[in-house]
Amino acid sequence: MLELHSLSKHFGGVRAVDDLSLTVGQGEIFGLIGPNGSGKSTTVNLICGVFPTTSGAVVFEGQDITDAPSHRVVAAGIGRTFQNIRLFGDLTVWQNLWVAQNSVEERQTGWLTRWLGGQRRGRDYAGELLKFAGLADRANELARNLAFGEQRRLEMARALAARPKLLLLDEPAAGMNAEEVSQLATRIRALRDHGMTILLVEHVMELVMGVTDRIAVLNFGQKIAEGAPAEIRSDPAVRTAYLGTADA
Amino acid sequence: MLDDHLIGVLSNMGMISFIALSAYLVLVVGEISFGQQAFFAVSAYASGIASAMWGWPFLAAVLWGAAVAGLAGLLLAIPTLRIRGLYFAIATLAFAEMVRLALEIFTYQVEQDGELVGPNGSEGFRDIRYIYEADISAGEFLLVILALLAATLAIILWIERTRLGAILRMVGEDPVLARLQGVNVNLAKIATVAAAGLVAGIGGALYAHLNTYVEPKIFNVMLGVHGLAYGLIGGLGTAFGPLLGVALDIGVLESTRAFSGYRMIVFGGLVAVLLIVRPRGLLDEAAVYRIRRFLLRKHAGD
Numbered sequence: 001m002l003e004l005h006s007l008s009k010h011f012g013g014v015r016a017v018d019d020l021s022l023t024v025g026q027g028e029i030f031g032l033i034g035p036n037g038s039g040k041s042t043t044v045n046l047i048c049g050v051f052p053t054t055s056g057a058v059v060f061e062g063q064d065i066t067d068a069p070s071h072r073v074v075a076a077g078i079g080r081t082f083q084n085i086r087l088f089g090d091l092t093v094w095q096n097l098w099v100a101q102n103s104v105e106e107r108q109t110g111w112l113t114r115w116l117g118g119q120r121r122g123r124d125y126a127g128e129l130l131k132f133a134g135l136a137d138r139a140n141e142l143a144r145n146l147a148f149g150e151q152r153r154l155e156m157a158r159a160l161a162a163r164p165k166l167l168l169l170d171e172p173a174a175g176m177n178a179e180e181v182s183q184l185a186t187r188i189r190a191l192r193d194h195g196m197t198i199l200l201v202e203h204v205m206e207l208v209m210g211v212t213d214r215i216a217v218l219n220f221g222q223k224i225a226e227g228a229p230a231e232i233r234s235d236p237a238v239r240t241a242y243l244g245t246a247d248a
Numbered sequence: 249m250l251d252d253h254l255i256g257v258l259s260n261m262g263m264i265s266f267i268a269l270s271a272y273l274v275l276v277v278g279e280i281s282f283g284q285q286a287f288f289a290v291s292a293y294a295s296g297i298a299s300a301m302w303g304w305p306f307l308a309a310v311l312w313g314a315a316v317a318g319l320a321g322l323l324l325a326i327p328t329l330r331i332r333g334l335y336f337a338i339a340t341l342a343f344a345e346m347v348r349l350a351l352e353i354f355t356y357q358v359e360q361d362g363e364l365v366g367p368n369g370s371e372g373f374r375d376i377r378y379i380y381e382a383d384i385s386a387g388e389f390l391l392v393i394l395a396l397l398a399a400t401l402a403i404i405l406w407i408e409r410t411r412l413g414a415i416l417r418m419v420g421e422d423p424v425l426a427r428l429q430g431v432n433v434n435l436a437k438i439a440t441v442a443a444a445g446l447v448a449g450i451g452g453a454l455y456a457h458l459n460t461y462v463e464p465k466i467f468n469v470m471l472g473v474h475g476l477a478y479g480l481i482g483g484l485g486t487a488f489g490p491l492l493g494v495a496l497d498i499g500v501l502e503s504t505r506a507f508s509g510y511r512m513i514v515f516g517g518l519v520a521v522l523l524i525v526r527p528r529g530l531l532d533e534a535a536v537y538r539i540r541r542f543l544l545r546k547h548a549g550d
């Protein structure tokens with residue numbers, strides 16, 4: 001479903017992502033892990049067209065989307081969350097979901113209703129998303145007024161609003177307590193059961209090991225291992241990169 | 249009835265409100281323009297030419313002026329698309345100065361009843377006499393200004409409640425994220441800057457016809473700075489914000505002659521203080537949200 005071909009991104013002398021190739025299959029939960037600064041977020045940014053690639057290609061469902069503008073990437077069916085929560089704080093919870101939600105429906109409606117439709121249009125899907133994120137009673141609150149955990153959940157809902165086929169989650173569990181992490185795991189599995197493909201970037205190991213089908217490990221921008229969670233857990237190269245020592 | 253002084257003040261407030269709304273629209277999509285006076289100027293000339301030289305009716309001339317100003321907005325929007333922040337602000341300033349200098353040399357005159365009519369470079373453009381020939385009083389013209397302002401305001405307020413309104417706020421708050429929600433940010437910005445040109449243009453056309461005379465130096469950068477400051481003072485959470493800014497500056501400071509000679513100092517100080525304590529103005533998004541909630545609750549309570 002998603003293929004990265006020798007993807008590279010250099011910032012000056014820093015090779016943030018270096019010749020990275022990997023393939024995420026349809027319906028898979030694919031983990032992307034690695035130490036701080038190993039290039040995980042940069043990989044997500046390259047897939048989404050946030051900044052241009054240095055070399056290599058991103059192919060999604062057979063379509064070359066390398067360096068496509070972000071709104072094209074979204075239209076192709078990719079949604080994402082950010083490591084640092086990124087929401088429209090001055091808009092309401094509901095409005096945060098409203099725009100993207102229609103960007104899919106817009107292929108079915110005329111431009112006039114698409115642009116100038118009122119607030120009631122398509123309430124249903126946004127309502128579903130809010131329920132999914134446990135925010136149904138917060139719909140009319142400004143996003144900036146939400147608590148941290150609520151903002152994380154809204155961000156996931158926001159990423160889902162354009163009805164992506166592939167969801168990129170960049171450290172969704174950061175700052176969460178154990179109970180919230182287990183709720184998150186439940187949500188991620190529920191999404192997969194609905195046919196969603198997920199690329200999960202995460203440091204919280206119980207989450208990664210618990211939900212993913214396969215994992216790739218990055219170190220200094222390069223892939224140093226790939227395999228099932230159990231294989232990764234016992235891989236000596238991964239232990240060295242991740243923990244600094246082979247025996248931890 | 250209203251006395252002449254009051255009619256004059258209200259007319260001024262009405263016309264300047266178009267520049268304030270124009271600068272506000274650009275602020276909503278996250279950019280600062282010091283150049284909205286250029287669109288005011290372009291339309292003042294274009295509409296004056298239409299009514300005084302081509303014999304068009306007044307409303308057609310206003311719409312024509314606004315349309316030309318909208319086109320000028322498009323002309324500014326496309327090359328400045330890839331620059332933002334300070335660079336965009338400087339580009340708008342340069343654009344406005346270019347327009348003003350172009351008007352300094354723009355000459356296009358025809359003979360009417362043995363007299364030359366039309367823009368004559370730095371001499372300006374005299375005898376835009378439509379409202380005198382049609383015998384429209386200052387009071388009646390004030391009503392025309394207020395009607396056009398109300399219509400413009402209503403359209404902007406309505407758009408703010410639509411999906412397009414949410415899109416524009418998204419573009420202003422976080423263009424990268426807006427793109428990731430599927431928004432075509434470039435298109436949104438181009439359309440907004442063009443629309444802002446059009447809005448300023450309505451004011452410019454009214455100005456030319458009320459004063460019957462315009463010259464390039466009226467449209468200097470201070471006009472644009474004021475237009476910009478009104479939104480920043482009044483607030484960027486609603487289109488009422490820039491109007492509140494106009495009311496505070498012209499309505500209170502200038503007209504009551506409070507602070508008289510110190511007015512510009514008070515005004516500048518007010519802007520500076522507000523930018524520090526309320527960077528998005530008095531009626532910012534949070535304030536608008538609270539007001540709306542209060543009104544809804546009251547409504548529901550009845």
Ligand SMILES: Nc1ncnc2c1ncn2[C@@H]1O[C@H](COP(=O)(O)OP(=O)(O)OP(=O)(O)O)[C@@H](O)[C@H]1O
Pocket residue numbers: 011014015016034035036037038039040041042043083
């Ligand atoms: N916009 C940028 N400009 C310059 N260097 C950058 C930029 N973004 C990332 N980098 C550098 O690229 C490298 C990879 O960063 P990246 O954010 O992708 O790491 P990460 O794996 O997501 O780390 P973390 O686990 O801390 O989130 C780092 O050395 C970082 O400093």
Ligand SMILES: [Mg+2]
Pocket residue numbers: 040041042083170
């Ligand atoms: Mg990261």
